[in-house]
């Protein structure tokens with residue numbers, strides 16, 4: 109039902125539905141993901157078309173309590189994030205999840221927020237598939253990153269202060285193309301943490317573009333365009349678009365996609381055209397994207413030899 113893997117759980121769909129038997133009831137992965145739904149946001153600090161998603165999955169095995177307490181243990185004891193910086197959101201009336209956060213984890217009640225379907229109900233990926241209520245761990249970068257509005261101060265504010273670090277989905281339903289939902293054979297867990305966001309938090313920088321994942325690519329765009337990152341908002345935006353799209357196009361091509369008029373090919377063409385359009389804003393001329401692709405290959409080829 110999808111053109112590209114838009115989430116870490118995509119290849120596990122037949123296990124969630126019971127169509128296939130999973131080789132193991134507990135799985136974890138690092139998954140190359142591609143999303144074009146919010147391509148027009150790419151260039152801001154948080155949206156990416158291509159990203160690496162870290163996830164753990166339960167196929168009818170552990171459920172909410174374990175997913176929540178283990179996620180908390182991972183971020184506070186293994187990533188060593190300061191608990192005071194962390195918030196959790198839950199789906200409106202998910203009392204079971206609230207109980208896990210407040211009682212099992214001991215999260216202070218004023219750092220638990222209840223959000224609606226748009227934020228805390230995930231899926232299905234594509235026209236139909238598994239879905240369910242979710243609970244997210246948000247990281248507070250601090251009030252200096254806030255939008256300054258009187259309502260700012262919790263993850264319900266959609267500004268740069270809070271970043272959604274980890275999404276824990278309680279996969280309970282199968283949604284059909286018409287929107288009706290059936291229970292899945294068993295409740296499952298699907299979690300997803302963006303490596304790029306985790307890296308930004310761990311490296312103490314405001315976005316993925318300042319992390320070691322992106323720095324050499326941004327540097328290459330700076331060199332080719334003779335522009336410096338961090339001096340002018342419009343130029344920074346263009347540099348980010350070019351860096352991100354060069355990276356994502358390189359990965360799509362590596363996985364066998366070629367530019368075209370339909371399907372995956374059309375998505376790749378859109379990415380390349382948008383990169384060129386923003387490249388022109390920083391006076392990049394000629395076939396500059398292939399030069400940036402070389403940097404992507406050099407920089408990420410050890411982890412992804414297929415590049």
Ligand code: SER
Pocket residue numbers: 114115116117163230275276277298299300301
């Ligand atoms: N499927 C969920 C997401 O993409 C959690 O992995 O956010």
